[in-house]
Amino acid sequence: MSQTPEIKIALIGCGTVGSGVVRILQSSADQLTRRAGRRPVLKHVVVKNPERQRDVSLDGYLVGSSVDAVVNDPEVQVAVHVVGGIQPALDDVTRLLKAGKDVITANKALLYAHGEELFALAGELNRTICFEAAVAGGIPIISAVNTALTANEILSIEGILNGTSNFILTRMYDRRQTYEEVLREAQARGYAEADPAMDVDGTDAAQKLSILTRLAFGTRVPLDAIVRQGIQHIELLDLIVAADLGYRIKLLATSRLAKGRLEVSVQPTLVRADRPAALTSGADNIISIEGSALGMLRLAGAGAGQMPTASAVVADIVDYATGRAALTFQSLLRMQQREPIPMQPQEELSRRYYLRFTVADRPHVLADIADVLGRNAISISSVRQDETEDMADGTGVARLVIMTHRTTEGRLRAADRDIAALNSLRGARIRMPIAE
Amino acid sequence: MSQTPEIKIALIGCGTVGSGVVRILQSSADQLTRRAGRRPVLKHVVVKNPERQRDVSLDGYLVGSSVDAVVNDPEVQVAVHVVGGIQPALDDVTRLLKAGKDVITANKALLYAHGEELFALAGELNRTICFEAAVAGGIPIISAVNTALTANEILSIEGILNGTSNFILTRMYDRRQTYEEVLREAQARGYAEADPAMDVDGTDAAQKLSILTRLAFGTRVPLDAIVRQGIQHIELLDLIVAADLGYRIKLLATSRLAKGRLEVSVQPTLVRADRPAALTSGADNIISIEGSALGMLRLAGAGAGQMPTASAVVADIVDYATGRAALTFQSLLRMQQREPIPMQPQEELSRRYYLRFTVADRPHVLADIADVLGRNAISISSVRQDETEDMADGTGVARLVIMTHRTTEGRLRAADRDIAALNSLRGARIRMPIAE
Numbered sequence: 109m110s111q112t113p114e115i116k117i118a119l120i121g122c123g124t125v126g127s128g129v130v131r132i133l134q135s136s137a138d139q140l141t142r143r144a145g146r147r148p149v150l151k152h153v154v155v156k157n158p159e160r161q162r163d164v165s166l167d168g169y170l171v172g173s174s175v176d177a178v179v180n181d182p183e184v185q186v187a188v189h190v191v192g193g194i195q196p197a198l199d200d201v202t203r204l205l206k207a208g209k210d211v212i213t214a215n216k217a218l219l220y221a222h223g224e225e226l227f228a229l230a231g232e233l234n235r236t237i238c239f240e241a242a243v244a245g246g247i248p249i250i251s252a253v254n255t256a257l258t259a260n261e262i263l264s265i266e267g268i269l270n271g272t273s274n275f276i277l278t279r280m281y282d283r284r285q286t287y288e289e290v291l292r293e294a295q296a297r298g299y300a301e302a303d304p305a306m307d308v309d310g311t312d313a314a315q316k317l318s319i320l321t322r323l324a325f326g327t328r329v330p331l332d333a334i335v336r337q338g339i340q341h342i343e344l345l346d347l348i349v350a351a352d353l354g355y356r357i358k359l360l361a362t363s364r365l366a367k368g369r370l371e372v373s374v375q376p377t378l379v380r381a382d383r384p385a386a387l388t389s390g391a392d393n394i395i396s397i398e399g400s401a402l403g404m405l406r407l408a409g410a411g412a413g414q415m416p417t418a419s420a421v422v423a424d425i426v427d428y429a430t431g432r433a434a435l436t437f438q439s440l441l442r443m444q445q446r447e448p449i450p451m452q453p454q455e456e457l458s459r460r461y462y463l464r465f466t467v468a469d470r471p472h473v474l475a476d477i478a479d480v481l482g483r484n485a486i487s488i489s490s491v492r493q494d495e496t497e498d499m500a501d502g503t504g505v506a507r508l509v510i511m512t513h514r515t516t517e518g519r520l521r522a523a524d525r526d527i528a529a530l531n532s533l534r535g536a537r538i539r540m541p542i543a544e
Numbered sequence: 545m546s547q548t549p550e551i552k553i554a555l556i557g558c559g560t561v562g563s564g565v566v567r568i569l570q571s572s573a574d575q576l577t578r579r580a581g582r583r584p585v586l587k588h589v590v591v592k593n594p595e596r597q598r599d600v601s602l603d604g605y606l607v608g609s610s611v612d613a614v615v616n617d618p619e620v621q622v623a624v625h626v627v628g629g630i631q632p633a634l635d636d637v638t639r640l641l642k643a644g645k646d647v648i649t650a651n652k653a654l655l656y657a658h659g660e661e662l663f664a665l666a667g668e669l670n671r672t673i674c675f676e677a678a679v680a681g682g683i684p685i686i687s688a689v690n691t692a693l694t695a696n697e698i699l700s701i702e703g704i705l706n707g708t709s710n711f712i713l714t715r716m717y718d719r720r721q722t723y724e725e726v727l728r729e730a731q732a733r734g735y736a737e738a739d740p741a742m743d744v745d746g747t748d749a750a751q752k753l754s755i756l757t758r759l760a761f762g763t764r765v766p767l768d769a770i771v772r773q774g775i776q777h778i779e780l781l782d783l784i785v786a787a788d789l790g791y792r793i794k795l796l797a798t799s800r801l802a803k804g805r806l807e808v809s810v811q812p813t814l815v816r817a818d819r820p821a822a823l824t825s826g827a828d829n830i831i832s833i834e835g836s837a838l839g840m841l842r843l844a845g846a847g848a849g850q851m852p853t854a855s856a857v858v859a860d861i862v863d864y865a866t867g868r869a870a871l872t873f874q875s876l877l878r879m880q881q882r883e884p885i886p887m888q889p890q891e892e893l894s895r896r897y898y899l900r901f902t903v904a905d906r907p908h909v910l911a912d913i914a915d916v917l918g919r920n921a922i923s924i925s926s927v928r929q930d931e932t933e934d935m936a937d938g939t940g941v942a943r944l945v946i947m948t949h950r951t952t953e954g955r956l957r958a959a960d961r962d963i964a965a966l967n968s969l970r971g972a973r974i975r976m977p978i979a980e
Contacts, residue, residue, distance in 0.1 A: 143875050255868070258862040261572070401858075405684075405845040419693075423691065431867075432872065436866070
């Protein structure tokens with residue numbers, strides 16, 4: 109295949125994912141060439157520290173620390189951008205596009221915050237942006253929305269989009285460990301960042317959901333428009349009580365059409381124990397898309413990790429090299445021009461809820477809470493109060509779990525404000541929706 | 545979008561799936577046009593009986609009973625072929641390709657039997673064949689293999705590819721009904737054909753698996769090279785015993801690389817009850833693909849049915865109209881030229897097995913069977929014999945279930961011949977592998 113045309117690639121970033129990309133390009137060159145019809149040739153590698161030893165050999169590539177070398181090399185057709193964070197990523201991608209390079213990126217935060225302007229810029233410049241690896245790692249969810257579901261009106265997207273949170277929740281229940289114990293272990297094993305805030309507070313999942321929502325529904329959803337809660341306040345007790353009731357707790361990201369409006373949330377959610385999402389354990393991701401013709405399509409697999417993410421990046425390289433990616437991106441740009449679906453106000457999201465309170469063990473506490481719920485027109489489906497625990501100071505606390513009938517987020521928030529004012533409360537109040 | 549170029553389509557066949565295609569083309573014309581960048585315009589509909597009333601309106605189309613009208617119309621660019629069976633499908637598709645038409649087909653039997661020659665013909669004529677709907681209905685498995693997994697060596701494909709069989713097995717266990725009872729119900733509801741042989745004997749799943757195997761591994765696998773068993777002889781008893789042991793029985797289609805050879809089978813298989821395949825119920829399909837970089841990717845959804853299959857056909861129309869399909873098909877043709885992976889001889893497939901015998905209730909029967917297994921070097925993992933049942937003629941029969949350690953299909957077949965010769969046997973002998 110020596111006469112096969114080449115496609116010259118620059119790699120920006122050679123950390124975990126970047127090294128995986130290099131490894132696949134090195135080990136599978138012939139297969140990729142056969143697939144693509146062009147030989148992918150890595151020419152530049154841009155890294156912060158060109159001297160650092162890496163677990164892949166960069167011999168034979170032009171290794172430097174500035175994207176200038178890429179921007180100024182007319183041979184480079186496509187830049188594979190696998191650096192996180194907003195800056196310098198935004199400036200770099202902008203410069204690369206303006207220099208006539210197409211871009212393959214795995215940077216979800218960048219696409220969440222600046223995807224719209226970058227897509228518009230690429231459109232003006234007749235360039236292509238590929239980003240399969242930016243959402244759910246190796247799971248081809250971007251491709252599913254952009255190509256497999258084109259005959260459908262998408263009705264809902266629901267899934268587990270953050271592997272770290274799912275690892276923590278799964279491990280807490282399976283090993284009967286506390287949140288803090290599991291988080292420490294996850295950090296020690298490299299499953300969780302030293303600062304896990306973006307993973308456990310739902311930001312990461314919400315950014316991914318926002319990207320998917322824009323593709324699927326045409327609607328731009330900023331983080332603060334998403335009903336969002338993290339998993340930091342979930343206790344082992346909640347997982348055990350939920351299991352007793354036939355549920356697992358999962359950080360579920362959901363965009364759903366309801367009466368012509370879009371309900372978007374990222375929340376720890378009670379999912380019936382026999383549902384595929386409930387059975388998705390460890391760091392895996394799962395996504396269910398409901399289409400008007402197709403019905404429910406589910407995709408599950410590794411949502412992160414070096415080689416799964418690199419697999420998605422290299423699939424983008426092949427897609428790009430065949431010429432398909434440019435056609436898909438033009439299709440995506442046309443779809444961005446459709447009328448966006450209006451958002452449902454957060455207060456109007458309607459679900460059943462699981463509520464858990466830690467309360468002083470004294471008369472009338474349950475009555476007080478039930479009274480607040482009743483005054484906010486929230487109907488109780490079931491109540492469960494565990495045995496009292498004696499605290500160090502000699503007072504008793506009881507854990508009270510209330511399952512509600514269908515009600516709105518707005519009523520729940522109003523009731524929560526009233527309940528917070530009760531002086532019989534101890535510790536966190538937990539509120540989770542129950543998946544249908 | 546009145547100046548958008550058009551793409552003229554002929555529909556060959558307007559049965560269940562064809563009507564679904566017409567419905568989507570009618571209801572979603574604007575969305576499809578936006579996606580595709582060209583307006584899909586249905587011009588011809590070719591049906592056996594043009595006079596028949598249908599549940600979609602064919603007003604405004606050229607409705608006829610011969611493909612000649614399509615072959616001779618230079619305006620038609622692509623023929624959507626949704627007729628089953630080998631003939632006249634083979635002749636029609638051949639003529640359409642030779643007349644310069646691209647072809648979108650949902651005909652799995654045709655692709656199984658003549659895919660190779662049709663692909664080669666299309667390659668010579670520089671035409672494109674799309675066939676997402678031919679395998680697993682609405683699940684984009686063809687796209688996953690051809691595009692999402694391009695960075696991977698595929699290590700295995702395993703799945704439930706026949707909805708009818710899965711419906712029957714699920715329903716038998718859930719309702720504690722016999723095979724015959726459930727089959728009658730499935731036929732009454734239209735889930736099973738009047739002649740269900742191809743579904744329940746594994747032919748349908750094996751044809752689909754053969755198509756996937758050729759795409760994923762480059763190897764052409766004729767039906768008789770596949771270790772194949774149907775579900776016709778599975779009794780409710782087997783489902784219940786398997787459940788007691790922690791398994792569900794599923795008609796599992798598997799192609800797996802093992803030491804450089806390809807093991808291909810379609811067999812009712814014991815699957816651990818908490819595995820995604822075990823939890824796939826009713827007429828749904830599920831497919832797990834293992835890639836060298838990606839790890840395990842699972843896709844699940846409706847494997848058949850009018851609208852899910854039509855969704856896949858129309859996705860192919862959009863893929864074709866954007867120009868992507870031609871690029872993917874050229875990539876597929878290049879991949880067909882790779883060195884195929886050699887097949888593992890059937891006798892050498894190595895698994896654990898579930899064996900069930902109905903035997904005369906008299907001394908030494910278990911010893912006889914155990915002796916045969918031992919002489920064939922098959923090691924027993926566990927034995928279970930149920931309470932004796934008295935038959936109408938006053939003799940007793942016992943049901944004996946043996947789980948083996950890992951052994952080969954060849955040893956099992958040899959042992960089975962010896963066991964068949966024992967005169968203490970009554971009724972069917974059941975042999976199923978156990979999934980890892």
